[in-house]
Amino acid sequence: MEAKVINGKELSMELKEEMKQEVKDLRKKNVIPHLSVVLVGNDAASRSYVNGKKRASEEVGISSEIIELPESISEKELLDIIQKLNQNEQVHGILVQLPLPKQINVQHIIETIDPRKDVDGFHPVNIGRMMTGQDTFLPCTPYGIIKMLQSKNISIEGKHAVILGRSNIVGKPVGQLLLNEHATVTYCHSRTKNVKDITKQADILVVAIGSPNIISKEYIKEGAVVIDVGINRIEDGKLTGDVDFDSAKEVASYITPVPRGVGPMTITMLLYNTLKAAKERVL
Numbered sequence: 001m002e003a004k005v006i007n008g009k010e011l012s013m014e015l016k017e018e019m020k021q022e023v024k025d026l027r028k029k030n031v032i033p034h035l036s037v038v039l040v041g042n043d044a045a046s047r048s049y050v051n052g053k054k055r056a057s058e059e060v061g062i063s064s065e066i067i068e069l070p071e072s073i074s075e076k077e078l079l080d081i082i083q084k085l086n087q088n089e090q091v092h093g094i095l096v097q098l099p100l101p102k103q104i105n106v107q108h109i110i111e112t113i114d115p116r117k118d119v120d121g122f123h124p125v126n127i128g129r130m131m132t133g134q135d136t137f138l139p140c141t142p143y144g145i146i147k148m149l150q151s152k153n154i155s156i157e158g159k160h161a162v163i164l165g166r167s168n169i170v171g172k173p174v175g176q177l178l179l180n181e182h183a184t185v186t187y188c189h190s191r192t193k194n195v196k197d198i199t200k201q202a203d204i205l206v207v208a209i210g211s212p213n214i215i216s217k218e219y220i221k222e223g224a225v226v227i228d229v230g231i232n233r234i235e236d237g238k239l240t241g242d243v244d245f246d247s248a249k250e251v252a253s254y255i256t257p258v259p260r261g262v263g264p265m266t267i268t269m270l271l272y273n274t275l276k277a278a279k280e281r282v283l
């Protein structure tokens with residue numbers, strides 16, 4: 001039987017509708033949720049992501065600004081800008097788009113963002129809180145993936161989740177969130193041997209590698225849930241995932257497409273975190 005598609009675009013529209021009402025309620029209390037997005041340099045993909053974040057914010061009534069900075073900016077200058085955002089009472093969420101130019105130490109930047117405004121969930125304090133299962137800002141892509149599974153009532157407890165990729169942004173935290181939901185988690189990465197033998201055991205397979213269409217049905221157990229985090233631009237300018245969709249859908253029970261899969265959910269969870277940051281200011 002062909003896999004059912006988990007449409008992230010549709011789910012994100014539903015969640016955004018709910019958020020619109022919450023934003024209205026906050027505005028009645030004179031709180032205008034505000035997200036500051038910092039974009040350094042001229043990377044086309046980063047610019048496109050940042051514009052998408054601004055557009056989505058506006059859709060739900062969250063105020064947002066893009067602070068554009070030159071590629072040549074020093075670490076000190078960038079840290080000063082973040083500190084000003086930390087001190088600004090009107091700013092609820094701060095997001096520094098990654099990657100950053102090589103003269104800047106990413107970890108210094110992340111650790112300077114006030115954890116209460118860290119809507120990406122990248123600050124070590126928030127990562128620690130996530131690991132110990134406390135209330136915190138969860139990283140947007142992993143959080144979006146959990147929401148997608150829950151939207152289809154896919155149970156996670158006791159399942160074998162295999163994660164392909166171990167980035168700080170996706171691979172590591174999505175494994176942690178699945179563990180928090182009581183999955184048994186295996187991580188595969190570039191040094192893993194016999195990857196196919198491992199992915200073949202997955203009830204839930206999360207693919208976050210960054211290689212177009214590399215995972216076909218040979219890697220997938222019959223009935224597995226396949227989550228494709230890849231966003232690869234191929235020759236003709238089209239977007240494609242890390243999973244060969246047409247092949248994988250022959251064996252999977254559920255699958256996320258690219259586009260209209262995980263991508264829209266990442267942005268939506270960023271809005272959710274921004275709203276959470278703003279609400280916490282009222283309490």
Ligand code: GUN
Binds near residue numbers: 098141169266
């Ligand atoms: N670059 C790629 N994904 C992300 C993300 O989720 N947040 C930020 N800040 N940068 C990114």
